[in-house]
Amino acid sequence: MKILFWLVTALVLFVIVAPLAWIYLTAFKxxxxxxxxxxxxxxxxxxxxxxxxxxxxxxxxxxxFVNTAIIxxxxxxxxxxxxxxxxxxxxxxxxxxxxxxxxxxxxxxxxGVVAAIPFFVMYRNLGLLxxxxxxxxxxxxxxxSFATFLLYGFFKEIPVELEQAAMVDGYSRVDIFRKIVLPLxxxxxxxxxxxxxxxxxxxxxxxxxxxxxxxxxxxxxxxSFWGSIEVQYGPMAAGAAIVILxxxxxxxxxxxxxxxxxxxxxxxx
Amino acid sequence: MSRIDVNHVWKIxxxxxxxxxQDLTFTCNDKEFLAILGPSGGGKSSTLRMLAGxxxxxxxxxxxxxxxxxxxxxxxxxxxxxxxxxxxxYRLNVYENIAFxxxxxxxxxxxxxxxxxxxxxxxxxxxxxxxxPGSLAGGIQQRVSLARALVRKPNVTLxxxxxxxxxxxVRHEIRARIRHLHDELGLTTIYVTHDQAEAIALCDRLLxxxxxxxxxxGTVEEVWNRPANKFVAYFIGEPTMNFxxxxxxxxxxxxxxxxxxxxxxxxxxxLGERHVGMxxxxxxxxxxxxxxxxxxxxxxxxxxxxxxxxxxxxxxxxVRLEDxxxxxxxxxxxxxxxxxxxxxxxxxxxxxxxxVFEGDTLVL
Numbered sequence: 001m002k003i004l005f006w007l008v009t010a011l012v013l014f015v016i017v018a019p020l021a022w023i024y025l026t027a028f029k030x031x032x033x034x035x036x037x038x039x040x041x042x043x044x045x046x047x048x049x050x051x052x053x054x055x056x057x058x059x060x061x062x063x064x065f066v067n068t069a070i071i072x073x074x075x076x077x078x079x080x081x082x083x084x085x086x087x088x089x090x091x092x093x094x095x096x097x098x099x100x101x102x103x104x105x106x107x108x109x110x111x112g113v114v115a116a117i118p119f120f121v122m123y124r125n126l127g128l129l130x131x132x133x134x135x136x137x138x139x140x141x142x143x144x145s146f147a148t149f150l151l152y153g154f155f156k157e158i159p160v161e162l163e164q165a166a167m168v169d170g171y172s173r174v175d176i177f178r179k180i181v182l183p184l185x186x187x188x189x190x191x192x193x194x195x196x197x198x199x200x201x202x203x204x205x206x207x208x209x210x211x212x213x214x215x216x217x218x219x220x221x222x223x224s225f226w227g228s229i230e231v232q233y234g235p236m237a238a239g240a241a242i243v244i245l246x247x248x249x250x251x252x253x254x255x256x257x258x259x260x261x262x263x264x265x266x267x268x269x
Numbered sequence: 270m271s272r273i274d275v276n277h278v279w280k281i282x283x284x285x286x287x288x289x290x291q292d293l294t295f296t297c298n299d300k301e302f303l304a305i306l307g308p309s310g311g312g313k314s315s316t317l318r319m320l321a322g323x324x325x326x327x328x329x330x331x332x333x334x335x336x337x338x339x340x341x342x343x344x345x346x347x348x349x350x351x352x353x354x355x356x357x358x359y360r361l362n363v364y365e366n367i368a369f370x371x372x373x374x375x376x377x378x379x380x381x382x383x384x385x386x387x388x389x390x391x392x393x394x395x396x397x398x399x400x401x402p403g404s405l406a407g408g409i410q411q412r413v414s415l416a417r418a419l420v421r422k423p424n425v426t427l428x429x430x431x432x433x434x435x436x437x438x439v440r441h442e443i444r445a446r447i448r449h450l451h452d453e454l455g456l457t458t459i460y461v462t463h464d465q466a467e468a469i470a471l472c473d474r475l476l477x478x479x480x481x482x483x484x485x486x487g488t489v490e491e492v493w494n495r496p497a498n499k500f501v502a503y504f505i506g507e508p509t510m511n512f513x514x515x516x517x518x519x520x521x522x523x524x525x526x527x528x529x530x531x532x533x534x535x536x537x538x539x540l541g542e543r544h545v546g547m548x549x550x551x552x553x554x555x556x557x558x559x560x561x562x563x564x565x566x567x568x569x570x571x572x573x574x575x576x577x578x579x580x581x582x583x584x585x586x587x588v589r590l591e592d593x594x595x596x597x598x599x600x601x602x603x604x605x606x607x608x609x610x611x612x613x614x615x616x617x618x619x620x621x622x623x624x625v626f627e628g629d630t631l632v633l
Contacts, residue, residue, distance in 0.1 A: 161356035164323050167343040168350045169370035169417070183360055 023244070026237035027051055034233050051234035059221060061239060068217040068243075071132050072200035075139035079147050079196050084189065086144070087151035088181065092160070101152065107145045116209055123210060132215045138206050143196045150195065154188030155181070190257040194250050201247055218243050271333045271424040271457055273297040273320065278329035280315045280481075289315040291481040293329070297425070297459055302451050304460045304472035308504070312481035313461045314353075317427050320459065321350045333424050351418035353430040355410045357402040364389075364398040367416045374421075388420045391446055393439075408435040412443065419450055426451075426458045432467060444470060465505055477501050493554075498629045502552050508585055511558075511598040512626075513551045513570075517544045523551065523625065525570055526593045532570045537620040538633050550626040557622035558600040560586065560608075561615040568620065572598065574612040579604065588614060 026034055028047040055061050086104070089095045096103075119138065120129075128134030158181060166176045182189070207217045222243065225236035273296065280290035290312045297303040305313045318324035320331060322343040330337050338346050349370070358366050367385045376384075389395050392412045402410050411434045418426060428447070432440045448471050451458050462468050468475055475492050477484040477500075484504075485497040496502035502510040515523045516531075520539045524531040534551070561569070572588035575597065583601050586608055590596045600616060608614065625633040 159354065159356065161352050161354050162358070164321075164343070165350070165352060165356035165417075166358075166369075166373075167323070168321055168348060170344045170373035172344065175373075180358070 020244075023237050023240050026233055027241040029234070031234060051238035055235040055238045059235065059239075060216075061218065061221065061242075064216050064218040064221040065243070067132060067211075067215055068201060068219065071136045071139060071215075071217060072197055072203075074132075075136040075143065075200050076193055076196045078136075078140050079143040080189065080193050082140075082144050083147035083151055083192070084182075084185075086148045088155050088177065090148070090152050091155035091158075092163075101148070104145045105149050107142070108149075112142065112205055116206070119206075120209065129210055130212045130215050135207060135210055135215055135217070138210065139200045139203060142206075143199060146199075147192045147196055150192045151185070151188055154185045154192075158184050187257050191254065194254045194257070198247050198250050272299045272335070273425055273457065273459070274330075274332040274335070275316075275320075276330040276332065278316075278319065278331060279327045280312070280319060280324065281327045289481050290319070293478070293481075293483050295476055295483060295486050297457060300455050300457055302448065302458045302460065302471060302473045303476060304462060304468035304474075305476045305478060306462060306465060306468045306504070307478040307484075309463060311479045313463075313478055314429055315481075316478070317350070317429055317459065317461050320425065321348050321427055322346045323350075347424045348427055349418040349421050349423040349425075350427045351415045351429060351431045353433060355402070355407075355414040357410055357413055357417075359401065359403050362399055362401050363394060363405075363413050366402065366413055367394075367420050370417060370421050384420050388416045391450065392416045392419075392443065408439060411435055412439075415443070415447070419447075422454060422456070424457070426456050428458065428460045430462055431460075432462075432464075440467075447471065465507070469505075475505075477504060479504070495631065496552070496624070497631055499550070499552070499626055500629065502624065502626075502631075506554055506556075508555045508599045508601070510552045510554050510624075511596070513553070513590065513592060513596050513598065514594055515549055515551045515625075517547050517549055517625075519545055523549065523623075525551070525590075527570070527591045528593065532592075534568045534618060534623060535620050536623055536625065536633060540625065540633055544627065544632065547627065549632070551618075552624035552626055552631075553598075553618050553622055555585065555599040555601045557619070558598075559617040559619070560600050560602050560606075561617055562612075563615065565615045565617050569615045569617045571613060571615050574608050574610055574614060577608055577610060584608065586614070588616065590616070 025043065028049075028051070029045055030048050030050055033041050033045040090101045095101075123129045123134055126134075128137070162184075163176050163180060166180045171179070202219065203217075204219045204223065207220050208223070211217065211220060218239065222236055222239045225232040225239070275293055275295050278290060278293045279288070281288050293312075293316060295303075305316060307313050315324060319326050322338070322341060322345075326339050330339060332338065333346065343350075358369060361369065364385060367388060368381050371381045371384060385398075386395070389398055392415060394409070394412055394416055397405060397409060397413070402413060405413070411431065415428070415431045418428065418431075431447070432443060435443060444467060447458075447460075450456070460468070460471060469489050472489070474486060474488055476486045477492065479500050485492055485501045492501060492505055496505060496510070499512065502512075513525055515525045515534070517540055518524045518533060520542065522533055522535045524533045564571070570590055570592065572590040574586055575589050576587035578585040578587075581604065583604050584606065586600045586602060588598055588600065590598055598616065602608070623633075624631060
C-alpha cells in the first residue's frame, strides 16, 4: 500500500515537474545542446544566457510582458469589484430569482471561440482591436461570470443573522458590507482574484485573435516562436521560464487560501 | 424605555403565501416585561423580527411611544435583539463582541469599558472576555449574545429564546439576572420563549400566540385561572388542564353523564339561558382537584387510578373516570399521600375551580 502511494505520488510529480524542468533546462542551453541526441546533455551542459539575451534584444518581450501585466491586473481589479457586489446581491436578495445568476454563469457554458466572430466584428467597428483596453474588456466579460459564481458560494455561507445583528447594533448597509461581510469572505476574495489573474495571464485564444502589435500579450509572443519553418526552442523556453514565474508564485500563494476557502463553511456562524 | 403598540399587524410571506402573523394587536407598556409564549412556528419570532425592523410588516402598524416605526430600519428604531442563533462576530473576541453595539453608536473608551465589564460580570463572562466565540461552548456563546443585547439602553430589548442552549443550572441563574437587570435599568423587554416555566418566572404579563393569532394576553394569574380558550388552557400548566365533556343542567350547574346516570356539579357563576341543555367541556386544573377515598355526593366523580407518578415533592395520579367517555384525568396530590394502581378515588371539584368551555371558548 505504502509503495503504491509513493509510486502514484512520484508519477503525478513527474507529470507536473517534467515540463517545467524541460522549460528551465532548455532556457539555459545553447542551440547545439538543445538539438543534440546525447542523453547526458539533457541535464549536464554548459549553461548560457544566450537565449535570454536574444529574447530581450531581438523581440519586444518586455513590452509584451507589460501588456500582459496591465491587462490581467486591471481586468482582475474590475472583475472583483463587479463580481463581489453582484455575488452579494445574488446571495442575499436572490436578485433576479436565480434567472439572472444563471444567465451570468451561462456565458461560460459555450466555447469562447463561438463568441469570437461577433466580438471581432464589433471590436473592428469600435476600433478596439489591438488595444489593451479592448482585450481587458474581453477578459472582464469572461471572468465576471466565473468570479460571481465562485463568490456567490462564499457570500451564501455567511449567516444572515450576523448581518441582522450588526444592523440592530447600529450599522448601516454599507458599514455591514465593508466591516462585517468583506472581512469574512476575504479568503474567498483572495482565491477568486488569483483564479481570475491566472486565467487572464495565461489567456491565449482571444489575445491571439484580437491583438497584433501594440497590445500583444506575452503568451502570443511566445507562440510566435513556433514558426512554419523552424521552432526557436531557445527564446521560447526563456520567455516561458519568465512568464510562468508569476503564476507559480500565485499557485503557491493560492494553496493556503484555497484550503481555507474550501473549509470556509466549517466555521459555525 | 418605550411603550410599544402593535396595531392589527399581519405578516404574510410571499413565498408560498404563508400567513405567519394574523391581525395581531397588543400593547407592551413602558418598563414592562412581556413574554410571548407559543408553540414552535406559531409566529413568535416573526413578531419579534417585525418589532426589530428585520422583517417587513405586511399590514398594520407598530408604534414606539406613539410614533409609527414601520418605515424605520433596525438601527433607527434603537432596539436590542438577542438572536437564538447567537449571531456573534467570530473575528472579534468576547469583549469586542459585547462592545460592538456601543462602538457602532459612537461611544468611546472608558464608558465602553465600564459598561462591558459590568454586563460581563453580571452574566459571568469575565473569564472569557479575551477568548474568541468559536472556542466557547454553546451556552457561553449564548450568554455573550445576551450580553451584547443587554449592554445598551435601547427603546426595547427583544430576546428570542435567549436561554435555550444553556445548562439547567445556569439557565435559572441567568433568568433571575435578566429580570434583575430589567428592573435595575428600567428596560422594556419582550421575551420570546416556548418554555412556560421561563415565561411565568420572568414576566409581568404573558402573551400567548398560536398559528399566528393572539390567544390571550394577561398576567400569569389571569391566564392561569381564566384561560380564554382551550388552547391556552392546554398550553399553560403542567400537567395540562383536564377536559371532561358535560351537559348544562341549568344556569348554575352542569352534569357529567356516567354509565349509571349522571354526576351534577354546581358552578360558581351563572351560565346564560341559551346554554341550558348544551354540550360543553369542563376544564379543571390537576392542581385544583381534591382527591378523596370516600364517596362524595356533590361536585364529585369516581374513577380508578391507572398511573401513579411520584415526583418527589408531589405525586401525579392518572385516573380513568366513570363518565361515558371514560376520560383519563390527572390530579396532583401531596407526596405523602399514598395511592396505588386500581384504587377507587373520588375527584372533588370546588365550584370556583370549574371552567366551562363552549366549543373552544371559555364561557365561565
